Amino acid sequence: MEYVQERVATLHDFDGAAPEAPVDRATVVVPLTDRDHASLAAERVLSTLGAVDPESVLVALRADEGKLEAVREWVDSLDVDADILWCNAPTVRDLLSEHGHNGEAGKGRDVWLALGVAAARSDLVAVHDADATTYGPQHVPRLLFPLARDYEFVKGYYARVENGRLYGRLCRLFYEPAVAALAESHDDPLVDYLGAFRYALAGEFAATSDLIRQLRPPRGWGLEVATLGDAFRTAGFEGTAQVDLGIHEHDHRAVSGRGGLSDMADEVAAALFSALDDGGVAVDYDALRERYRTAARRLVDQYATDAAFNGLDYDSADERRQVDAYAESVRPPESDDRLPAWGETDLDPEAVRAASSDALDEATDR
Template identity: 35%
Template structure:
């Protein structure tokens, strides 16, 4: 059962009464008549062959208020695209697939790259960016929701609770961020959020703060969740990071472009589990190791844009303060786990903290060497200014892929 506490920085919408999905959906059907809802699913082809996405599609097939589902398909050849079309055909809602590796969308990407406006690396950020562009081109959505395709505990009430705050016309919110407890296999998960982001923000508050941005991020119970919904009006000005800083970057963009009073977080699931990344202690370019570096860089960059000055000495203080705070939190998490009949491997927790501490130093060194580096893809307003007809080209390419299976691309 959720509590009713509010931090004051943003609104928290709790799950206090366990309203049924059917009751929420009944209201959403009425709201969607004037605020059409589009769902974006950024997917790897490999996820079509896993256990999570087939179950997600079965749940989504029962959702009555979705106007359209936009699937961004990565790492798929022509035969795999054909399989994806069959796979998603069970969805009764209007749906389209962006074949991101197909020749038509590749041609658009090459055109943007020539002008320095294309995403610089593949990944979820690039996938989401093109899907958002398509949603703008389609001009038939007022609310856009995004969630991952590897959620093994998915149920359709997750989506209903995520969408509700921005779909309800009685609310002022233009952005909602999902949160939940990461509990699976009788233990507490979510190491990057628990053992990196939370103590890092505490350390930054002590060393370079207090700062409004730190308070803002600290107000989110799960800032790294991949589930969020927004009014379409905020999309043209939103820059999407290409690296693992996507979720932090989106939160930063929302703070930059809108009022905190229009931002909320919402409890969307009692149980949530998805694909777990390896810690990757031996390779900083993979897994949670790379994720921790990208997230840390994203936070440093944002603070620098707001006037915070970093030096090598500052970063050493941040690391030392972080390390102490993170070790203290392990004790708290261990007690919480025992209280709830769960297990927590303290050795592995401390290994993660040691890795994250080293990566804070690595991220700081990269930042100091190239403080002007930006991982953001240009927003769609800029792209539209440079290529006024590109959104129409994107919509046409997706439509033609859907009509001929990409055979004429």
């Protein structure tokens, strides 16, 4: 146990912290795909939210039409009052096309749609992934607590230790050493901010509805990093906190292959470098790539020592191979696929909600 404060306010779990928080003023967004529905982790998350009883729960669903009935029946069977936002409904896609926002679907676009609806109905918004098998009723109150004390943006952090091993590889082996390498050559407050978080790639965060309307997430896996870049512009160090969510056990991904960690590294890197470009931070990618390798290999040695200290299995050679794979992501972003801030688009969140609701009712004969 420790109580060290970081550049952003850091709230620790000393002994099962369960603070009083404005849960009744918050909408909790849970992104979900039809592949993930009915999993034990997703069931735990949604059932727990039923006990927490926020103002509303919004499931940001990406699903094929043929799976909708099963997903809806499953959500209805749980002890939670949750609304489903069918993010890839044909009517929603048509509406996005009318406003020039249609295109590739992904987690970022799903969450963006849900954030617009959530910010229109609640003062506060929290986002939680649905793949944590260790999810607990204290997580939402912990995330929301700082928002009642004049903070605008709150990030969750946790340890990824499971099955006697360290996980969280993309954050440990790509994001953290990349930002550390940037800090070696850039004395810039944005770089400092990006490096201030204990788990920058955590999917759990909360914010005021005003800040939510300023977020410009990319369509895919760069959501978490892009959110930090926008939070820096809006909240800065003084308006930001991070809270301890304990130990999380999540689903795991392979490094290579479609949808693997290497693909995710490309999208995380694109979001990172787009945020830096927004902030006027010029990057020498060739030099950064070499500094990244050096920083990452140093971290591998440190993680190996930490793992040994705790009696965990640790394959240093495999982690170094991952570093070599992730190094290929240190390059200029090929494109900027960020969606617009809700505060800067004429798309009406209520129109999105209505389009989803009508399509969902029609597809499930309700």
